[in-house]
Amino acid sequence: MGFGPREIPPQSDSRGYVRPPDDAYEIDEDDKKYQQHQAINNVLLERLVERITGRGDYGQTVYDVNPKDQFFAGALASQYQYREAQESDDAFGNIATRVAPFTMGLQFKLPASVPDNETLTINPTAKVYYRRLPTYEEQQKFGGPVGFDPEIAEDDALTPSEVDEESEAGDAEDEESSGYAGDDASLEDLRPVYERVQIDAGPLTVTAGDLKRAAKSDGELPSLTDDDALMDAMETYRQDERRYREPDPPEEVDSRNADKIPEAALEDEETFETFLEQRFSGDTPTPVWDFEISLTAQYDEDDIIVSVSFVNKHGVEYPDALDPKGEEWRAFFFDVNSDVSVEETPIEPFVSDEIRNEYHYDPEMDGLGRNCSVERTSPTTIETVTVPIHEQRKYRSRETLSAPFSDFAWGTIETHLDRISREMEEAREQYESMRSEVLTERSDEAREKFDENLEAFEKERRRFDQGRKLIQDDVGHSRAAFKFMNQTFDQMGEKYEEWYLFQIIYIVMAIPDVVAQTEDIDAEDHCLDEVDVIYFPTGGGKTEAYLGLVVFTAFRDRLRGKAYGTTALTKFPLRLLSLQQLQRIADVFAQAELIRRRECPDTDEFSLGYFVGSGNTPNQLMETDDDGNLTDNISLVKEDDSRYAEKWKIVTTCPFCGEDAVELDGDYDRMRLLHICTNDTCDEEELPIFVTDREVYRYAPTFVVSTIDKIAVVGMQRRFRTLFGRLKKRCPKHGFSGENRCLVANRGYSRYSCDEDVEDVDPVDPPSILIQDELHLLREEFGAFDSHYETFLQEWADRVGDGWDIKNVTATATIKGAENQVHALYWKDVNTYPSPGPLLKQSFYAYEDPHRLGRRIVGSVPHNVSRTYALVEVLREYADVIQHYQRNPDELSAALEREHHRTTPYGEVVNLGFPDNDSERRDAVLDILEYYDTQIAYNIQKVDSDRLQRAVPSMINPWLETRDEERDTLTSVVMSGETGFDVVRDVLERLESDDPENPVDIVNATSMISHGVDVDTLNFISFFGMPRQTAEYIQAYSRVGRHVTGTVFDLFNPVHVRDRSHYTRFDRYHDFQDLLVEATPLERWAEFAVSCTMPGIFAAILLQYYDEQLESSVGRVYLYDSFREAQRAGDLDKDELLEFVKRSYCVTSDQRPEWAEDRTVDLYERKVEKEFDDIWERCMSGHPKDGFQGWIGSMIKRSEDDRGPMRSLRDIDEQLPIDVDMGTAQVLNMFDRRQ
Secondary structure, three states: OOOOOOOOOOOOOOOOHHHOOHHOOOOOOOHHHHHHHHHHHHHHHHHHHHHHHHHHHHEEEEOOOOOOHHOOOOOOOOOHHHHHHHOOOOOOHHHHHHHHOOEEEEEEEOOOOOOOOOEEEEEEEEEEEEEEEEOOOHHHHOOOOOOOOOOOOOOOOOOOOHHHHHHOOOOOOOOOOOOOOOOOOOOEEEEOOEEEEEEOOOOEEHHHHHHHHHHHHEEEEEEEHOOOOOOHHHHHHOOOOEEEOOOOOOOOHHHHOOOHHHHHOOOOOHHHHHHHHHHHHOOOOOOOOOEEEEEEEEOOOOEEEEEEEEOOOOOOOOOOOOOOOOHHHHHOEEEEEEEEEOOOOOOOOOOOOOHHOOOOOOEEEOOOOOOOOEEEOOOOEEEEEEEOOEEEEEEOOOOOOOOOOHHHHHHHHHHHHHHHHHHHHHHHHHHHOOOOHHHHHHHHHHHHHHHHHHHHHHHHHHHHHHHHHHHHHHHHHHHHHHHHHHHHOOOOOOOHHHHHHHHHHHHHEEEEEEHHOOOOOHHHHHHEEEEEEEEOOOOOOOOHHHHOOOHHHHOOOOOOOOOOOEEEEEEEOOOOHHHHHHHHHHHHHHHHHHHHHHHHOOOOOOEEEEOOOOOOOOOEEEEOOOOOOOOEEHHHOOOOOHHHHHHHHHHOOOOOOOOOOOOEEEEEOEEEEHHHHHHOOOOOEEEEOOOOHHHHHHHHHOEEEEEHHHHHHHOHHHHHHHHHHHEEEEEEEEEHHHHHHOOOOOOOOOOOOOOOOEOOOOOOOOOOOEEEEOHOOHHHHHHHHHHHHHHHHHHHHHHOOOOOEEEEEEEEOOOHHHHHHHHHOOOOEEEEOOOOEEEEEEEOEEEEEEEEEEEEEEEEEOOOOOOHHHHHHHHHHHHHHHHHHOOOHHHHHHHHHHHHHOOOOOOOOOOOOOOHHHHHHHHHHHHHHHOOOOOEEEEEHHHHHHHHHHHHHHHHHHHHHHOOOOOOOOEEEOOOOOHHHHHHHHHHHHHHHHHOOOOOEEEEEEEHHHHOOOOOOOEEEEOOOEEEEEEEEHHHHHOOOOOOOOEEEEEEEOOHHHHHHHHHHHHHHHHOOHHOOOOOOOOOOOHHHHHHHHHHHHHHHHHHHHHHHHHHHOOOEEEEHHHHHHHHHHOOOOOHHHHHHHHHHOOOOOOOOOOOOOOHHHHHHHHHHHHHHHHHHOOOOOOOOOOOEEEHHHHHHHOOOOOOOOOOOOOOOOOOOOOOOHHHHHHHHHHHHHO
């Protein structure tokens, strides 16, 4: 393993597709701008690290707070608390070693052949603090201890008794700094002041022979210490005449006011010094600093495993030792580090056999940390690292093969496509040439993976070539649709100029799949029956890849005669995702619409549907509840200052003119909620966007943006069929209907029911494309339920579309086990795209940039304080650093000097290119700081988010207000699953506008922010403990560093084993992150899944298929009377219906791909048959007592014990009413106050 970040292949390698492109090794003007952000990010991070460790000028003198509270990173506590707990057999003793450790060290390997006389040199370093008396000037600036809320600072990861300990450990108002003024308001606390002393111990030595002798016996070596280093520190303390002395007040002074300063003593400096000399004349608290270096050695086959630890010895002699509580500075060490150097023999790495199977990854690990991480700085030197920093390079799309929209839109298409094809062949040859190089000392499994990836790339090339030929030959209007798609993106403006390479290749290689739906193409020339998984890092352009394919298909639909109807549906697991993406999609389709008007004027407009449910937009415009009460949603929108007009507005910027001028209005005549552009200079007024469920059904928009939950509506709402092309009528006012009448007929509110003459229309093909974004979120029972509905949709489309096969496209940035997940979800084979190159993050499609850092990821464990207190400190210190530099930009410029002319690993001198003019340089620096002044605080639990939200006004802002330099207080906003739709949109708009009058300083977030948020100025995120899943962690931290270098601050939970493991192996954990993404747990054949989904699938078949077929002959078969009539007439045959159900679950004999387990499918087939029989019997057992005209749901759910059709995929368990009595309410209120 190399030292520092993973090595980038050299420019001298002639194989250009297994390394960065030539121009990436040079720094151009764009790079300089990026480097400026990168350099400032580095300075900000350095200052933050100084403030939590005690390094640098900031930590020399500490005011108002105990050092053990301020400098939690790398601190070692006294053993006293631990020994005390052990003595009393208190379980806290086990936790104390984690939250307040007294040992820090590392473990590494040496070859057993190391010569006996070779020396190991250990250089321990640490910092200690002592308290001194303040000067007159320092006391004058004292505003009193502020910014602490003991209830908020409790850490609920511990038990109540441990919380008390943690609260005291996190309390800035400890016994030493707090005071009691009694009734005398003229008394002032003595300001706490602490001075730092550096301890540089060593060199301490041991020989390899000593290690071998110990390894042969009990493994223990004699401890090492450096009394001289400790004596030097003590001497520094003794030489300070202002070192703290205990108060010795006159008898008439209340003991509670012994350390108070009377107002008269602050009259002038002389009076103050006289008072200190007289009042503080007692004993001097003597430090009890003591440490040792412990060593162990043991043989491990041909190696010796060596452990070196820095141990704080104070407290070993419990109970005789001093109890340092309240005076922790006397016994604590801070910013502890140790480096170990071997004389000549290189240190041996630990090697992972599992990683050896992954040829992209280095299986070596330098060493292991104990309460720290480790870093090997040379072949023979390794050291502890208490605040490890992992540098993650920017992953960029390869631009050497340009793909400008304009060239494809207006130029010669063949020239560019032919060149890409040739270069893909060249890349394949380069991949093959790397075989022996990357597979040396690798396993057979690694060789198989190499061959699989090489074949995957070859398949991508073949698919691209087939798409290229279809475009060139204009098969099925492919050429014209391709040109119009590129014209669409070309008209998007300067923000979009060309395709990323992986985007255009994907679009072209997927074209045969959608063309094969209507044209006669050989099966081997398309992959329509396979699912594409677009797997690319967040912010890399996955949305544009599938959006380009959708626009192509929409144009092809119009060109081939599908003049109306839905082309594609995309499903997001979270509403925030669909909200964020919709503006981007609307912008693209607005430009596509302008081209459609020119090229296909006799067809319906391109339109968008927002199909997410009543939690965000209304299901209906006129809603009547079971008691007959009416809600008129149009009137709610039309009210003055209507909050609903804001709440239900889903785009704020007009996609045609680009102005923030969109307002919501209602139209009773057409029964519409309208997005209106109010910009007088815009040629558009009414935007082609539909936001209520009923409008989506009536207008069958070209592209429907939905949440996954809505798929369950297929078993509840017959009107859904219009989205699958099942159209019968068209109303001149109200759009399409899949029935024999207009769909505007409101039960209980007939005034607006339609009386228009409707015209017959022909049905159209089902959607060509179903897109599932953020595939990894379809997991567990949520994914199992969805899988049954997915295959139902495919079977339905096959029946009504004359063998229509939907193209399934999915996208994700984090996935493992995609093949198994796709098999379970879609019962189809899978293509994961783009395939990797032979070297990690170096491929034909993209590369890691040699100069640009995407993110700096920082790790720390809060020692001696609660996690909440530590997070509060990180947030406030970072804000303080930002605001200090905003008020003093020249200081930041000075700090950048050392970055200004640094040399890159490639020998190039970096000139950051800041202006020479002082004023211009200040402006440039201040502009860059705007990218870094908003923080995200990511919370694993909502209770942590609530606690943090209270901490901002009670702990952070009071602290900022007492700074010597003026500070602005911070505004925190919550973004969680409970945050309202309109609030989320408002927060995103505030973040993007960066309005100084309405700032967002802290985004207090839970997992809902992990997806879909793309804001340039979000570039700092802190984690309050590690997310439960690595995928969630990657998705969350990817909110920052998307456009410029960002910072990720991991505040690990010292109590959690997993967190400690990630911390002690910090760098390698982040190197191996993609491997450590957990496989998505999804079992299509889950035991109870069919019991939950069968009622909905059964109902969906009646609502969407049989009702359409039999409406004119027997009536509505989803109602009991018509259902029985159809059954008696032979139009609704039980065996035919069962066959439809079985094929929807993919359990028939001809639906078994080679990877299917026949025994499992057989078992599930019997389960499906049993569940079907149960529902059939319920439907046949007489008219239901409840339900409107015996609706299908009432036929299926006859009693409380029966399940009805799912209303949502999260509709898992039966809901039970819970009544809270008075006693329970009191208990709940008590817990609420506790939080």
